[in-house]
Amino acid sequence: xxxxxxxxxxxxxKNPVMPASGCFGFxxxxxxxxxxxxxxxxxxxxxxxxxxxxxxxxxxxxxxSGMLNAIGLQNPGVKQIIQDELPFLDSYQVPxxxxxxxxTVEEYVEVAKxxxxxxxxQALELNISCPNVKEGGIQFGTDPKRSANVTEQVKKVTNKxxxxxxxxxxxxxxxxxxxxxxxxxxxxxxxxxxxxxKMDLNTQKPVLxxxxxxxxxxxxxxxxxxxxxxxxxxxxxxxxxxxxITSSEDVLEFLLAGANAVAIGTANFQNPYICSNxxxxxxxxxxxYGYSSVQNCSAKGVTE
Amino acid sequence: xxKEEWMTIVQNKPLALDTYEMILSGELADFIPxxxxxxxxRIGEGMTHLLRRPISITNVNPEGKRITIxxxxxxxxxxxxxxQQPGHKLHVLGPRGNGFPVEDVKYExxxxxxxxxxxxPLYYLARxxxxxxxxxxxVLGFQTKxxxxxxxxxxxxxxxxxVTEDGTAGFKGRVTDFLPSFRDEIDxxxxxxxxxxxxxxxxxxxxIPGFLSLEERMGCGIGxxxxxxxxxxxxxxxxxxxxxxxxGPVFSAREVIL
Ligand SMILES: Cc1cc2nc3c(=O)[nH]c(=O)nc-3n(C[C@H](O)[C@H](O)[C@H](O)COP(=O)(O)OP(=O)(O)OC[C@H]3O[C@@H](n4cnc5c(N)ncnc54)[C@H](O)[C@@H]3O)c2cc1C
Ligand SMILES: Cc1cc2nc3c(=O)[nH]c(=O)nc-3n(C[C@H](O)[C@H](O)[C@H](O)COP(=O)(O)O)c2cc1C
Ligand code: FES
Numbered sequence: 001x002x003x004x005x006x007x008x009x010x011x012x013x014k015n016p017v018m019p020a021s022g023c024f025g026f027x028x029x030x031x032x033x034x035x036x037x038x039x040x041x042x043x044x045x046x047x048x049x050x051x052x053x054x055x056x057x058x059x060x061x062x063x064x065s066g067m068l069n070a071i072g073l074q075n076p077g078v079k080q081i082i083q084d085e086l087p088f089l090d091s092y093q094v095p096x097x098x099x100x101x102x103x104t105v106e107e108y109v110e111v112a113k114x115x116x117x118x119x120x121x122q123a124l125e126l127n128i129s130c131p132n133v134k135e136g137g138i139q140f141g142t143d144p145k146r147s148a149n150v151t152e153q154v155k156k157v158t159n160k161x162x163x164x165x166x167x168x169x170x171x172x173x174x175x176x177x178x179x180x181x182x183x184x185x186x187x188x189x190x191x192x193x194x195x196x197x198k199m200d201l202n203t204q205k206p207v208l209x210x211x212x213x214x215x216x217x218x219x220x221x222x223x224x225x226x227x228x229x230x231x232x233x234x235x236x237x238x239x240x241x242x243x244x245i246t247s248s249e250d251v252l253e254f255l256l257a258g259a260n261a262v263a264i265g266t267a268n269f270q271n272p273y274i275c276s277n278x279x280x281x282x283x284x285x286x287x288x289y290g291y292s293s294v295q296n297c298s299a300k301g302v303t304e
Numbered sequence: 305x306x307k308e309e310w311m312t313i314v315q316n317k318p319l320a321l322d323t324y325e326m327i328l329s330g331e332l333a334d335f336i337p338x339x340x341x342x343x344x345x346r347i348g349e350g351m352t353h354l355l356r357r358p359i360s361i362t363n364v365n366p367e368g369k370r371i372t373i374x375x376x377x378x379x380x381x382x383x384x385x386x387x388q389q390p391g392h393k394l395h396v397l398g399p400r401g402n403g404f405p406v407e408d409v410k411y412e413x414x415x416x417x418x419x420x421x422x423x424x425p426l427y428y429l430a431r432x433x434x435x436x437x438x439x440x441x442x443v444l445g446f447q448t449k450x451x452x453x454x455x456x457x458x459x460x461x462x463x464x465x466x467v468t469e470d471g472t473a474g475f476k477g478r479v480t481d482f483l484p485s486f487r488d489e490i491d492x493x494x495x496x497x498x499x500x501x502x503x504x505x506x507x508x509x510x511x512i513p514g515f516l517s518l519e520e521r522m523g524c525g526i527g528x529x530x531x532x533x534x535x536x537x538x539x540x541x542x543x544x545x546x547x548x549x550x551x552g553p554v555f556s557a558r559e560v561i562l
Contacts, residue, residue: 059533062381
């Protein structure tokens with residue numbers, strides 16, 4: 001029997017597969033398709049302090065082997081999420097990770113504090129890397145000092161483990177990861193989307209109302225693998241890896257490059273069963289390449 | 305309840321200018337409660353196309369377990385659809401969304417207004433309304449004669465008025481030029497078409513109960529990603545938005561801002 005279990009700070013995962021934030025809502029829609037208890041964990045859509053409407057539409061565009069999104073962190077606000085969205089997940093045996101966003105350090109702190117009071121939440125993921133909002137998000141995520149400050153302040157108000165979601169829109173990802181390690185992050189989550197754009201030949205204008213959006217999907221997988229590998233060489237924090245995963249082979253690739261667990265985003269749109277399918281296929285893929293457990297293969301491909 | 309299926313293409317043939325009619329066969333045809341719902345269709349092999357394409361259900365024939373869709377070739381996705389041969393299978397999620405509410409609609413006089421590829425979902429709707437003893441008047445708008453389709457099928461179901469912008473078929477003009485004459489005789493209306501047309505139709509019909517079907521670019525198509533939202537008209541609505549894929553695509557004309 002292949003052992004899929006993974007243990008990272010605050011999280012005992014029965015397998016390393018979770019849906020990525022923003023691509024799975026608050027779970028309910030996907031429960032139509034498979035039993036959410038099957039997931040290693042479930043990452044919620046970003047929460048801000050107040051309700052946010054987000055950007056104008058169009059908010060998505062397809063690109064080759066990828067897509068652009070500029071949702072703009074639409075969400076009902078942290079209080080409403082706790083009240084209206086979390087109770088539904090009570091009936092499932094799955095650890096829940098809350099994705100925390102904000103425009104100011106104070107907002108990150110308030111959201112983290114509020115959502116930490118909810119006993120169903122096992123860990124926080126700090127979204128300092130959203131490329132689609134005017135303030136906050138990526139402004140923190142591209143500056144090591146400012147991003148470390150967010151983490152330090154949030155750590156003061158929560159007893160849940162804090163995973164920091166890194167932006168790939170930087171020249172030195174290792175410096176960002178090191179800043180997080182010093183700031184007391186419990187883990188890293190990488191990568192968020194890459195800032196990108198598409199033009200519409202008919203209107204001769206950008207397709208997205210927000211002009212730019214975040215590129216995700218298989219198109220960004222090689223970048224994610226490279227960044228995880230580089231960070232794993234120099235930083236010991238556990239890594240939840242993501243960016244273009246569509247198969248159990250991709251999961252193995254992320255694990256070998258240094259990820260401890262993985263998240264699946266865009267692929268859920270093409271196939272709502274993808275997380276479930278990958279969990280089913282993972283044991284035989286690991287076996288095929290000579291591994292009897294997930295823990296064994298994590299970072300096996302990384303040279304010091 | 306079926307949520308997805310590899311449906312077999314029975315037929316895929318040109319219907320009008322850049323417009324194709326496809327018949328799909330599968331179990332799913334038995335599970336389409338409402339007109340105005342859509343299929344979310346996977347495009348291409350492998351991972352080149354990650355986003356499915358939403359296409360309305362034109363007609364359902366449960367005896368033969370068949371669904372008809374009509375699509376216009378716009379870009380890469382619909383071009384790929386056009387190239388698929390009978391016998392091949394398409395992966396569809398469906399039926400998605402909330403369709404036209406018709407449950408208690410009986411013995412009414414109803415106006416249907418369709419523009420271009422907004423016409424398809426009105427056909428299944430018209431059939432349902434007729435079965436429930438309503439009288440249906442249809443106004444169909446197209447750009448030009450070559451783009452016209454299903455005008456005869458609608459004519460078989462009741463009064464049908466055909467309008468083309470260049471006057472090459474039917475009356476010359478836009479559908480809204482012809483609506484005022486119906487305003488006083490109808491009990492309600494249903495409409496689907498380009499955003500500009502929907503706006504004009506709802507404005508013209510503002511005193512009459514109406515329902516419209518909206519389009520927006522979609523990510524998931526199931527309500528999880530917030531790609532397809534529109535704003536609500538009620539300033540006291542606590543959410544302030546609706547998801548077109550899950551709450552819609554059909555809304556009461558009073559519910560949303562166009
Ligand atoms: C609920 C609903 C029902 C629809 N029913 C029909 C129908 O019955 N017949 C028909 O011909 N068309 C219909 N459409 C429009 C149809 O989805 C688009 O024309 C189609 O997705 C274009 O895909 P493409 O790859 O050919 O075009 P591209 O422009 O290459 O597509 C690029 C991306 O934009 C999206 N997109 C482009 N135009 C639209 C649009 N108007 N609406 C939504 N997404 C769009 C595509 O889905 C794709 O993700 C419907 C749309 C919605 C939302
Ligand atoms: C539509 C959409 C919405 C997203 N929303 C969020 C979000 O709210 N918070 C966040 O941290 N990441 C968000 N992301 C980024 C994903 O969680 C993930 O990091 C990224 O898409 C890369 O993974 P993928 O290629 O598997 O999609 C979003 C991505 C998409 C496509
Ligand atoms: S397309 Fe994802 S919420 Fe509608």
